[in-house]
Amino acid sequence: xxxxxxxxxxxxxELDSRIQAGNxxxxxxxxxxxxxxxxxxxxxSGASELVKVIQGDQALAARVMRIANSVxxxxxxxxxxxxxxxxxLGMVSIRDIALAASINARMFKAPGYEDRIGxxxxxxxxxxxxxxxxxxxxxxxxxxAFLCGLLHSVGKPIMLQETLxxxxxxxxxxxxxxxxxxxxxxxxxxxxxxxxxxxxxELIIDAVTHQDNYxxxxxxxxxxxxIRAGKQFASHFLFGEPDKDALLALPAMADLNLYPDxxxxxxxxxxTVNQGLEAMRA
Numbered sequence: 001x002x003x004x005x006x007x008x009x010x011x012x013x014e015l016d017s018r019i020q021a022g023n024x025x026x027x028x029x030x031x032x033x034x035x036x037x038x039x040x041x042x043x044x045s046g047a048s049e050l051v052k053v054i055q056g057d058q059a060l061a062a063r064v065m066r067i068a069n070s071v072x073x074x075x076x077x078x079x080x081x082x083x084x085x086x087x088x089l090g091m092v093s094i095r096d097i098a099l100a101a102s103i104n105a106r107m108f109k110a111p112g113y114e115d116r117i118g119x120x121x122x123x124x125x126x127x128x129x130x131x132x133x134x135x136x137x138x139x140x141x142x143x144x145a146f147l148c149g150l151l152h153s154v155g156k157p158i159m160l161q162e163t164l165x166x167x168x169x170x171x172x173x174x175x176x177x178x179x180x181x182x183x184x185x186x187x188x189x190x191x192x193x194x195x196x197x198x199x200x201x202e203l204i205i206d207a208v209t210h211q212d213n214y215x216x217x218x219x220x221x222x223x224x225x226x227i228r229a230g231k232q233f234a235s236h237f238l239f240g241e242p243d244k245d246a247l248l249a250l251p252a253m254a255d256l257n258l259y260p261d262x263x264x265x266x267x268x269x270x271x272t273v274n275q276g277l278e279a280m281r282a
Contacts, residue, residue: 011174012182015163019189024162027109029198032057033102037147040095041201047091051082054098063101064094070279072272073097096132096146100125100280103150108157110164117157123234124153125280129273131223131230137266138256140222148207148223149230151200155191159183162190188212214255228252237270 035053039045054061068085079085086094105121128149135145163182195205206220214224229252236247253263
């Protein structure tokens with residue numbers, strides 16, 4: 001992997017060197033999440049296999065059932081089994097719920113920065129939900145949209161954790177501004193390493209890595225467009241930036257072949273997304 005960074009800061013250079021060498025401390029992806037992804041990306045797999053994996057983890061099964069019965073997913077009827085949940089909501093929705101329940105902020109260890117990582121993960125989850133809504137509105141395949149959104153910023157908590165570890169080992173205490181600059185500068189390279197380590201599909205790796213320049217995303221170009229739009233919608237509704245006018249005029253929307261009236265209709269889906277976000281965080 002070529003060295004593409006030119007920061008003069010010694011700590012940034014050290015971390016960049018570690019990335020180029022593939023030498024990052026990447027957290028383990030929960031085994032159940034790996035199995036869920038393998039099943040739902042294999043066209044020969046069926047619902048019974050997904051049920052078996054989720055039922056093998058009691059805590060996950062209970063969480064999936066709780067979310068499936070939330071107002072966001074089942075406002076009018078009670079779901080009493082995973083089989084019933086899959087029949088009513090579909091394998092893709094159950095996969096998304098299971099992934100959101102098993103991949104979360106608790107994977108990362110950065111003492112003193114738990115709230116910041118929690119905020120990063122809340123934004124990632126909101127981005128995932130918006131990516132799915134945008135894909136549906138743009139009449140695109142929604143299969144990978146949620147996963148791309150959920151993992152689009154996974155390099156940020158990894159770099160935060162790694163920077164603190166390296167700085168601590170060298171007796172350094174970087175200022176917050178420097179810490180955040182390093183995270184912002186290196187998180188996409190860190191994400192690529194993590195997604196390759198976790199053996200994610202190439203389409204997801206390309207989309208996440210090239211989310212800021214989707215023309216370079218190869219087969220992941222459409223998913224990279226979704227990420228670019230989804231994260232802006234998430235930022236607007238969570239943090240108020242960008243403002244509404246800028247959000248509705250995002251160039252990525254035109255690239256997704258969405259007309260202004262369709263983007264305006266999408267904006268009105270915020271209650272649906274917020275309900276999904278609160279259900280998955282409960």
